[in-house]
Amino acid sequence: MTEAILAANLNPGFRAEVQGLIGNFDFGNCLACGMCTAGCPYSDLIPGHDPRKFLRKLILGMREEALNDPYVWLCNMCERCTVECPMQVNIANIVRAVRGNFYDRSVIPGFLQKVVQEQLDTGNQMSVSQEDYIETLEWIEEELQEELEDPNYKIPLDKEDTDFMFAFNAREIKYYPADLQAILKVFYAAGFNYTISSKKWDATNLALFTGIDEDFYNIQRPLFEEVVRLRAKELIVTECGHAFRSCRLAYRKFWQGKTFPIRHILQLLNEALNDGRLQVKSKVTEPVTYHDPCNAVRKEGVFEEGRNVLKSFCADFRDMNPNKKFNYCCGGGGGLIAMPEFTDIRVRIKGQRKADQVRATGAKVVAVPCHNCMDQFNDITKKFELGTKNKHVCTIIQDHVVLPEKKD
Known part of the structure; x- marks a missing residue:
C-alpha cells in the first residue's frame, strides 16, 4: 500500500525556495501528466528514476524526500x-x-x-x-611540421585580431594530444586565421554539473x-558538449563584457565546407554513425552541422534512431562520469540503451563529438562487446582533407 502523505509534514517554503532559484518558472505549469517520465530513457530501467515524482516532491514541499532522492x-x-x-518544464535546470x-x-x-x-x-x-602545456604544444607543432611537410608551420599562440580564439579540453593536452593534432591539421587545411591562448585555453567546466554558480562563473x-x-572576433569550442554548453550558458547568464559569438567547432567546419575553404580529398569507406551529445545538440541546437561534415567525408553514413533532439543520452552526462559510485548504473544499465542504438546501425565507427560521451562510449563498447571504434569527428576526417599545395 502507498504511504499517505501528511499535509503537516509538507514545507511550502521549500517549494518557494526552489522556485526562487529558477527565475520565471511557475511550478503550476506542471500538469503531472507523466510525459517527462515517458521521455526519460531510463525511467523504465532504474526503479524510482522518475522525473514526474521528483517534481511532485518539490511542488508539494517534501523537502527531505526530495533532497534524499537518488534522482x-x-x-x-x-x-x-x-x-x-x-x-516545456525544464527539469534539468531544476535539478541543477x-x-x-x-x-x-x-x-x-x-x-x-x-x-x-x-x-x-x-x-x-x-x-x-x-x-x-607549452611543451605539449611544441611537440604537436613539431609533429605537424613533419606530417604536413611544412617546416615553417607554427601554432598561432597569442596572435591578436584573428577570426577566432580556439578553446579546448584539458584532456586534449594531458592525455589525447593526437586529437588536438588532428584538429590543428584540419585548421591548417582550411587556412583558418585563429589563435590559441598561452594563458586560458580550457573550455571545460564541471561546475555545470555541481550547479554552484559561483564556481561556474569563476x-x-x-x-x-x-x-x-x-x-x-569569436570563440570556437572543441568537440566537447559540456564545454560548449558551459561557455554559452555562462555567457548568457553572467557575462557583461564585450560581446562576441560562441560557436561549436562543427559549426565552423560545416561553414568552411560550404564556402570551399575546407575540401574533401577522399571518402571514409567504413560505415559511420553519429552520436548527438545532449549539451551541444538538444540544448544548444547544433543539429545538422556534424551530420553535414560526416556526410561530406563518409561514403556510408548511418544515422541512429531516434536522433537529433530526440536522441538518447549516452548515460555519462550530468557529471556521472565523475561519480564512480554510480559506475554500474551508468555503464551496465544506462549504457544498454545507447549500445542497442549503435548496434542497430551496423556501423563500424561511431563519431562522438564530446569528451564526456567518449569516456562513456569507450566503457559501453567494452561492456557490450560492440566491436566499434569511437572517434571524434576531426580524427575521422583528418586524413581526408585537401591540404594546401606546397610552395617551392
Missing part, C-alpha cells in the same frame, strides 16, 4: 524529458538548481567538486602546468576575458 545525482540533465513535456543550492560542497558525489577546485586553483581541470570568466584580450 538528484543520477539524472543526466539531458533534457530528453523536456522534449516530451507539453508545458537543487544540486547547487541545497548540498554542501563536501557531500557532492564522486570527484566532481575535486575537479572543480583544481580548475579554480590551476586554470584547467587536469592541473596541467604552464611548462607542460571558472568561465577568465576564458571570456582572454577572447577580449586577444581581440578575437
Whole structure:
C-alpha cells in the first residue's frame, strides 16, 4: 500500500525556495501528466528514476524526500524529458538548481567538486602546468611540421585580431594530444586565421554539473576575458558538449563584457565546407554513425552541422534512431562520469540503451563529438562487446582533407 502523505509534514517554503532559484518558472505549469517520465530513457530501467515524482516532491514541499532522492545525482540533465513535456518544464535546470543550492560542497558525489577546485586553483581541470602545456604544444607543432611537410608551420599562440580564439579540453593536452593534432591539421587545411591562448585555453567546466554558480562563473570568466584580450572576433569550442554548453550558458547568464559569438567547432567546419575553404580529398569507406551529445545538440541546437561534415567525408553514413533532439543520452552526462559510485548504473544499465542504438546501425565507427560521451562510449563498447571504434569527428576526417599545395 502507498504511504499517505501528511499535509503537516509538507514545507511550502521549500517549494518557494526552489522556485526562487529558477527565475520565471511557475511550478503550476506542471500538469503531472507523466510525459517527462515517458521521455526519460531510463525511467523504465532504474526503479524510482522518475522525473514526474521528483517534481511532485518539490511542488508539494517534501523537502527531505526530495533532497534524499537518488534522482538528484543520477539524472543526466539531458533534457530528453523536456522534449516530451507539453508545458516545456525544464527539469534539468531544476535539478541543477537543487544540486547547487541545497548540498554542501563536501557531500557532492564522486570527484566532481575535486575537479572543480583544481580548475579554480590551476586554470584547467587536469592541473596541467604552464611548462607542460607549452611543451605539449611544441611537440604537436613539431609533429605537424613533419606530417604536413611544412617546416615553417607554427601554432598561432597569442596572435591578436584573428577570426577566432580556439578553446579546448584539458584532456586534449594531458592525455589525447593526437586529437588536438588532428584538429590543428584540419585548421591548417582550411587556412583558418585563429589563435590559441598561452594563458586560458580550457573550455571545460564541471561546475555545470555541481550547479554552484559561483564556481561556474569563476571558472568561465577568465576564458571570456582572454577572447577580449586577444581581440578575437569569436570563440570556437572543441568537440566537447559540456564545454560548449558551459561557455554559452555562462555567457548568457553572467557575462557583461564585450560581446562576441560562441560557436561549436562543427559549426565552423560545416561553414568552411560550404564556402570551399575546407575540401574533401577522399571518402571514409567504413560505415559511420553519429552520436548527438545532449549539451551541444538538444540544448544548444547544433543539429545538422556534424551530420553535414560526416556526410561530406563518409561514403556510408548511418544515422541512429531516434536522433537529433530526440536522441538518447549516452548515460555519462550530468557529471556521472565523475561519480564512480554510480559506475554500474551508468555503464551496465544506462549504457544498454545507447549500445542497442549503435548496434542497430551496423556501423563500424561511431563519431562522438564530446569528451564526456567518449569516456562513456569507450566503457559501453567494452561492456557490450560492440566491436566499434569511437572517434571524434576531426580524427575521422583528418586524413581526408585537401591540404594546401606546397610552395617551392
